[in-house]
Amino acid sequence: MQLDHVPFQLRPARAEDFWAVARLFEALHHFNAGLDRRFRLDADWERLLQQHFTLTHTAPGSLWLLAWCADAPVGLLLVEAHSDSPIFAERRWAELVALYVAPEQRGGPLAHQLVEQAKQWAAAKGFDRLQLYVTAHNERAKRFYTKCGLGPTQEIWRVDLKPTPGVDLPADPSTTAEQPRRQRPELGHHQLAMELSNEPEDQL
Numbered sequence: 001m002q003l004d005h006v007p008f009q010l011r012p013a014r015a016e017d018f019w020a021v022a023r024l025f026e027a028l029h030h031f032n033a034g035l036d037r038r039f040r041l042d043a044d045w046e047r048l049l050q051q052h053f054t055l056t057h058t059a060p061g062s063l064w065l066l067a068w069c070a071d072a073p074v075g076l077l078l079v080e081a082h083s084d085s086p087i088f089a090e091r092r093w094a095e096l097v098a099l100y101v102a103p104e105q106r107g108g109p110l111a112h113q114l115v116e117q118a119k120q121w122a123a124a125k126g127f128d129r130l131q132l133y134v135t136a137h138n139e140r141a142k143r144f145y146t147k148c149g150l151g152p153t154q155e156i157w158r159v160d161l162k163p164t165p166g167v168d169l170p171a172d173p174s175t176t177a178e179q180p181r182r183q184r185p186e187l188g189h190h191q192l193a194m195e196l197s198n199e200p201e202d203q204l
C-alpha cells in the first residue's frame with residue numbers, strides 16, 4: 001500500500017539549523033545503538049558535533065542536507081570527502097557519514113532523494129564512488145541501500161575480549177607518532193570530529 005507522505009523540502013543546513021541536525025543525528029545514533037550498544041554516543045557528543053558542524057557545514061568537502069516538513073526537520077544527510085592513508089593508491093572517496101529519515105517519512109521518496117543528492121554531489125566533486133558503513137543487523141537500511149545501487153565491498157568482523165583490569169588504553173599510534181601531523185597517514189573509518197593530538201598549530 002502506498003502511504004501518503006507530507007511534502008518535504010530539502011535544503012543545506014545553515015548555522016542556525018544546528019538544533020535540527022543535532023536532533024536527527026541523535027535519533028540516528030539512538031537507533032544504531034539499539035542495534036549494537038557499542039555505537040552509543042559519548043556524553044560529550046553534542047559539543048563535538050557542533051564544533052565539527054561549525055567548521056565544516058560550508059566547506060566544499062562536505063554536504064549537510066536537511067529535509068523539512070514546514071518547521072519540522074524530518075531528514076538528515078551528511079556526506080564528506082574522505083582521505084584514507086597515502087599508503088593506498090586509491091585513497092579518496094565520498095563517504096555517506098549519516099542518513100536518517102523520520103519514521104513518518106519512511107517508505108516514501110525522501111530517503112531515495114537524499115541518497116540521490118549524495119551521489120550527485122559526490123560525482124560533481126569528482127569522486128568515483130560513494131561509501132558508507134551500515135550495521136550488520138540493520139536489515140531495512142541494507143535493503144534500502146541495495147535498492148539505491150550500493151553493495152557491500154568489505155565487512156567489519158568482531159570478537160569480544162576480556163580486557164586486563166586497570167590498564168590504560170594506549171593512544172592510537174597514528175595520532176602520536178613523532179612526525180609532523182601533516183606527514184602522518186590519515187586515519188581510516190569514521191573521521192567525523194576526530195580527535196587530533198594536542199600539538200599547537202605552529203608545530204604542524
Ligand SMILES: CC(C)(COP(=O)(O)OP(=O)(O)OC[C@H]1O[C@@H](n2cnc3c(N)ncnc32)[C@H](O)[C@@H]1OP(=O)(O)O)[C@@H](O)C(=O)NCCC(=O)NCCS
Pocket residue numbers: 028031099100101102105106107108111112132133134135138139140141143144
Ligand atoms: C534507512 C532509511 C534511511 C531508509 O529509508 P526508508 O524510507 O525506510 O527506505 P524504503 O522504505 O525506501 O526502503 C526500505 C526497504 O526495506 C524493506 N524493509 C523494511 N523492514 C525490513 C526488514 N526488517 N528487513 C528487510 N527489509 C525491510 C522495506 O520493505 C523496503 O523495501 P521495499 O521497497 O522493497 O518494500 C530509514 O529507514 C531510516 O532512517 N532508518 C533509521 C536510520 C538508519 O538506519 N540509517 C541508516 C544508517 S547506515
